[in-house]
Amino acid sequence: MKNLTTIGLPSKGRLKEGSIEFLEKNNLKLISNGAERNYFAQIENFPNIKIIYLHAKEIIQRLGDGTLDIGISGLDLLSESPINLQKKIEVKKKLDFGMANLVVAVPNDWIDVQTVADLEEVSFDFRDKKNTRLRVATKYPNLTNGFLFSKGVTQYKLVASLGATETYPFIGSSEIITDITSSGKTLKDNNLRTLKDGLILKSQACVFFSKKKAAKLQPFLNSLT
Numbered sequence: 001m002k003n004l005t006t007i008g009l010p011s012k013g014r015l016k017e018g019s020i021e022f023l024e025k026n027n028l029k030l031i032s033n034g035a036e037r038n039y040f041a042q043i044e045n046f047p048n049i050k051i052i053y054l055h056a057k058e059i060i061q062r063l064g065d066g067t068l069d070i071g072i073s074g075l076d077l078l079s080e081s082p083i084n085l086q087k088k089i090e091v092k093k094k095l096d097f098g099m100a101n102l103v104v105a106v107p108n109d110w111i112d113v114q115t116v117a118d119l120e121e122v123s124f125d126f127r128d129k130k131n132t133r134l135r136v137a138t139k140y141p142n143l144t145n146g147f148l149f150s151k152g153v154t155q156y157k158l159v160a161s162l163g164a165t166e167t168y169p170f171i172g173s174s175e176i177i178t179d180i181t182s183s184g185k186t187l188k189d190n191n192l193r194t195l196k197d198g199l200i201l202k203s204q205a206c207v208f209f210s211k212k213k214a215a216k217l218q219p220f221l222n223s224l225t
Contacts, residue, residue: 004050005048005069005216005220006050006068006070007049007051007052007068007070007071007072008051008053008054008062008070008071008073009052009053009059009072010053010054010059010072011053011054011055015072015074018095018098019072022072022095023043025225026223026225028044028049029044029045030042031044038053039053040053054071056073057073059071059072061085063089063208064081064086064089064210066210066213068210069216070092070207070209070220070221071207071208071209072095072205072207072208074204074206075094075204075205075206076100076180076201079201079203080142088210088211088212089211090208090210090214091207092206092208092221094206095204095205099182099202099203099204100181100204101182101194101200101202102143102179102200102201103179103195103198104119104136104147104176104177104178104198104200105166105178105193105198106119106176108193109191113195115195115197115198116153116197118195119134119195120151123156124155126175133156133157134155135157135158135174135176136156136174137165137169137173137174138160138165139160139180140178140180141158143178144158147200161177161179165178167190169192170190170191177192178200180203207224
């Protein structure tokens with residue numbers, strides 16, 4: 001269909017629920033054929049709109065390469081993506097769900113480490129006394145590097161997190177972490193705490209759109225409240 005508009009929605013969790021609620025508040029009712037594993041939906045009375053359910057991270061990638069027109073995803077995922085991708089995507093609207101902070105967290109028993117400046121001291125200790133680098137486990141390497149460098153911390157190495165990042169210090173895979181947290185409960189449960197000045201990014205769900213499709217999409221985007 002020539003005038004087809006494709007909208008990417010998160011395929012699971014609170015982001016999915018919040019996205020569907022947001023569309024329904026705008027009188028955009030989703031209909032699917034009912035199959036549990038169905039990745040596509042339509043919007044009632046809008047035959048030219050196609051909904052595709054994707055991983056929140058993939059929504060950003062697809063907006064960047066132009067295969068999606070509009071998408072709902074997290075601001076953290078846009079901010080973590082490569083700059084050339086970010087330049088192709090515009091934020092239309094920040095939404096009132098998916099609130100979370102990307103933070104630097106350290107073990108509770110690191111009582112002398114309260115700020116990023118303290119962390120810098122520890123990282124030099126690691127280098128000088130243990131002849132090793134402080135390990136930082138994260139799923140957000142770009143944002144983590146940018147933040148730590150901006151604060152003057154250089155003596156560390158990143159460990160790519162593939163799962164529950166907050167367990168990494170406990171199992172000996174890293175000393176500290178950066179992670180996304182909404183309530184802070186998971187950090188607390190794993191004997192971690194956020195540094196006083198350790199906020200890297202405040203994130204929330206947003207409506208994004210592909211800049212190269214902007215002219216075509218504006219009427220629809222402007223109808224969203």
